[in-house]
Structure formats: structure tokens, C-alpha cells
Amino acid sequence: MNAGLEIALESLRDGYVQVSAFVAVTVLAFAFVQYRTNGALVAKIEKHERLQPLFGALMGLTPGCGGAIVMMPLYVRGTVSFGTVVATLAATAGDSAFVIIALAPEAALYAYGLAFVAAVGFGYLVDTTGMGVSRIDAAVARFSPATTDGGTTVRKTVGPNPGHEYPGGAPTHAHETGPDRHSTVLTPLSHVAHVAWWIAAAAGLVIGVVFLLRGGPEVALTVGPTFDGAFTVVGIVGTLLSLFLYVVGRHYIGEGSIGRARESFASGYEALLHAAMETSFVTVWVIGAYLIYEYGLVMTGIDIAATAAAAGALAPIAGAAVGVIPGCGPQIVLAGVYAEGGLPFSALVANAISQDGDALFPLLAIDKKAAVVATVYNVIPAVVVGLLTYAVWGPVLGMPEFGFGVL
Template structure:
């Protein structure tokens, strides 16, 4: 059992760390891709729709972007039927997650090899799924028996194995949600929500500065502090950012034109709308991230789980453990894992297996809209992770502890 004070500390630290370590980076990458979409008039989505053979490569490139923003962009594209399920798997397999920032800073050579292998494995497996299926139908039916698909708005479901999402193919515009535009309500809450949105971006950029400094300092322990210092910036940005994110997701989105979370926009009417969309998507991810942090941290505290002991297993069990750890959604355990690798506690084969298996925060938008597809996708990213990790263990000459770590 854990005491009341420890439970409170876990809650406060998780609420703070989730925003600075994850959401601030997600916000910038989602904004970047949304702004490109705005400046190109939606031609990125059109290009993907018209070039299906390139989709797994494009998806893996999105996933390879440090952080989870690129991969988060891809998930709503699958829901609307723009990209294939193989592309989803390629994207998630190549996703570096927020653990990439830790590895890039502390072990850049290892990051180059690990994420390069993840990219190749993701693309290869993505094409294999699209061409041959690789038993997706069997997994589809097994998941269907275990859990009822969760969808946003009560869509009828179809088979993931048929090549599309397990939501029906009609347009998202018919889902009954408020999609914004000219229909958004007016009044005090609308004005207040717009003000919160503007403040949210100021806090998000402050959180990004704190997050970069945090990584530059080697991801140290950060105490709670309210002062004009790095620790103070980290604490205030994290606590305020999460609070504002919860408001935008649960209340504000009903008043400022982004009533439906987890969707892709063909185009944006203005730069402000682009910022607004990125804030709403990031706020939705923040809600899931904080939930994942709390489950992880309370689980570690209650059950006394030692990730280092689990993943630093002897022999070929190390990459298997790394791949298994990647099944946990979110970036919290993966960031811990990356830190352990930088300390020389985990072999390179395990790092690479985890890099391929982990889906980062990109899985959360898919879980929010189509739980069935999310479960199947995370199962299928674990398969190439196991294959790659075991092959590296036996044949990679540098698959040892400490490969590529600075200092």
C-alpha cells in the first residue's frame, strides 16, 4: 500500500510532468503539420489519397519525427479511410515517441541506428500487411470477441481486415458533432474559451522551453517549486498547462468550433484556426497522457515494479522484454526505459525492440475513436519488434550495453 501523501505526490507530479515532457512537444509538431496543411490548402491529404502505394513510407516518415506529433496526424486519416491499416502499423512501428528526445541527447549514435531500423521494419511490415494481410482478419475476430469496439459518435462497425477502419465509411461530417465554423455558439463561455486557448499556447511554449532544458540537463529529477527558476518554470507550465488542456477538451471545444476530437482537417480558413485545431488535438492527447501517467506511476508504486530489472533480463529475454514494454500505451515507461539505456543498464537489441514496439502517444487518438483498431495495431507493431530485437541480439556486432552512449 502507498500512503496518502505519496498518492498525492504521484498525482501532482504526473499532472505536471505529462504536459512538459509530452504535450508541449506534441503541440509543436501537431501545429507544424497543421500549418503545412493550411499553407498547402490540404494538398497533403489529397496526395496521400492519390498515392496509396507510398502511404506506408509516408506514414513511417511521420512516425519517425521525434515525439508523437507526426504519428498523431496519421491516426485520424485512417479513421476517415484515407490511409490503409498497413500504413497505421508502419507509422506506429516507426514512431520514436518522446523517448527519442532522451536518446538523441544522451546516445545519438544509438538513436540513429535504432530508429533507422524501426523505420525499415515499419515500412516492410506495413507493406506486408497491405499486400498479404498477415492474419489481420484472425486478430480482428479475436479482438471483436474480447471487446466491443469503441467509436466516437456511435458508428456502425466493419472489419479492420477489410482494409479500412472499424467505423463505417460515411463522412465524419454526419456524426452529429459540432464541427465548428459558422455554427459555433456565442456568449461569455465562447469568449472565455478563446481566451483560454490563447493563454494555453503561451503556457505550451513555456512548457516547450522547460522540456528542452530538461532534456539538455540529462532528464534530471525535478522538484516541485514555485520560483523564477528552471524548476519553477517546469512546475508552473506543467500544472497550468494540464489544467487548461482539461478545460479545452471537456468544455472549451464545445464553444470554439472544434467539438470533435481526433479528426483530420482538409484545410483551415485562417492561421488562428490552425492554432486552435492543434491546441484541441493536443488537449485531447493530454487527457489520455495524464491518465496513462497515473496508471503507470500508481502501478509502479503499488506493485513495486522495477522496469530496470524487468528489461535488463539476461540473454535473448532482454529484447523480448523491451518489445513487451512497448505494448504499454504512452511515453512514460518508454522515457524511463531510454534513461536506463543511457545509463548502460539495457542492451541495444532491447532498445531497438522497444523503439519498434512502442506506439507512444499516437495510439491515444486511435483508442479514443476506434479501440478495436488500436488494439490490433499495437499487437502488429510488437511482431516486427520481436523479430528485429532477436535478430539484433544474435547477429548485430554492437548489440551490447552502452552502444552509442555519450561519455
């Protein structure tokens, strides 16, 4: 098979099984809680502003990126502060958490514990000092029209969002009204695709869990009645269904728009539609990141793992730098190198704080400048805590830098 085509198919497959299936579960759980409580959860989050960074960090701490992805639309609609976004992304464990938890559980406990503390502290610092309120958001607004409903203080100083003001009323595909297109072919076809998507998501979740329990082995690109064959078929079919729902289906069923938090849902099926559409949206961005990353490695020949491992005393900075790369692919590579004894614990800690996983993609799609600022902010605690860990972990505490907690 042509090498370029093989990379493309593997990216389509891996993105869905390793990321989307897990994201779907988290987004659906949040949507279902919203449906059962009639929007009470979001209302409580909005009401308790002082607890928002703490809640965001807890959501980010859940293995995978689903919890953090759920938080991004809440910032877009003005429900949570910018400091909450920073705390969420700083605590995001990403898919690399599954690797570390499986191969080095004790290291995972300490690394993600430190990331959580740093995330909460820095999130409150951002909100307290106004770095996300008057300085960053105002500066962003001067360069381009605002694309968020707030993300600073909720209900107090944030005015209407120009992006939501339309002469003559809301657009046809407004979030509140849903899609306006009806077709004797595409409408029922979109519903069928939606049901098929959830079947693929359920199968992908089972296959993804088995894949992680096996330690994330290499999976052959093949078709047949084997684990590798099921992995390949479910992954590619799931991605194709996601592309259909994102490009076509959302205009005929669901809500029409994407990347928006919902107050509540009229039915369980509506919650399912929302979760499928949001996850499909994330899938498109994830696949794009996978392709850029994989083709970039082929074209440049850079060995991220070897570069990070050779950093020596600068390993924490290297770990933080790898974390800046969007997506979970580079982080999974780094986690594997750590489990093999090729990286010091301080680099793992720095990477755990700086990485945003796939949670950054929804924010990048809707508010690019806020996403960039949040990413830059997260590098600061990542480097500081990473270097402190490097200075204290071994020399002072006498803990092993390499291989700590590896089974």
C-alpha cells in the same frame, strides 16, 4: 506533501511539458501546411496509396509522438491504410528518442534506422496480405459498429461509415459545422483560455527542450523563480487549460469534435484552434496514462528497469514487452537504463519497434480494437528484429551489446 497528491501533480506537470508541448508543435505544423496548401497535402497522401506506409513511417520516426499522432485521424477518416497505421506506430520514436539522441546518438541512429526499415516492411506486408483489410477490419465490424471510415484500401472497397450516418442529418456538433453553443461568458472565456494555452505551450516547449538538453534530470515539485518552479507552474497550468478546452471550450469554439483530420482551414486562427483542441485531447489521455502508470508502480512495486535488465538472452523480448505499455514514461525509463549500460542494444531495438508512445491514445479513444490490433502486430517485428540483432550484433559483427554509442 501527501505522496498520492504529489504523484498526481507531477503527472499533470510532466505530461504537459514532456509530451503535450512537443505534440502541439507537430500538430500545428501539419495544420498550417494544410491551411497554406488548401488541403493539398492530405489529398496527395490519399492519392498515393502505395507510398502511405513509407510516409507513415517517416512521420513516426520524428522524435516525440507528434508526427505519429497526426497520422491517426487520417486513418479514422479513411485516408490511409491500416498498414500505414502499423508502419507509423512501429517507427514511432516517442519521447525516449530525445534521451537516446542526447546520451547515445550513434545507438539512436542504428536503433531507429532498424525500426524504420522494419516498420515500412511490415506495414506493406499488412496491406499486401490483407491483414488489415478483409480479415481484421471485417472481424472488428462483426463485433461492434465500425468507428472508422476505412483504414484498409482508400476509395475502393470501403463503404460509408455507420458512425457518420445520422437520421435527420448530422449532429449539432458535427466536424463540418463546428460548435453550436454560444455564451456571453463561456465563449469569450474559451477564446481567452485558448490564447493562454498557446502561451503555456510556447513556454513548455522551451522548458522541455532545456530539460532534455540537461539529460532529463529530476525536477522538484516547487513554485518559484527557478527552472524547477517554471517547469511545475507551466506544466500544471498547461494541463488545466487543456482540460478546460477539452471538456468545455471545444463546445464553444473550434470544431466541437476531436480526433478528426481536417481537409483544410479557413484561417490561421482556425488552424491554431484545431491544433490546440487536438493536443488538449491527447493531453487528457496522456495524463490518464501517466497516473495509471505511476500509481501502478507504487501499488505493485514493480521495477521495470530492473526486470528488463535482468532478462539476459530474453532482453529483446523484455524490451518489446515494455514497448507494449502505452505512453512514453516506461520507454523513457528503459532508454535511461540503456544509457547507463544496463540493457543490451538488442533490447533497445526491440523497444524502439514495439513502442507506440502517446500516438496510440487518439486511436484508442476512437477505435479501440484497431489500436489493440496494431499494438499486437508491432510486437511481431519487434521480437523478430530484436532477437536477430541479439544473435548478429555481438557474435557476428563483434559490436558491443552494452554501452554501444553511449557518450
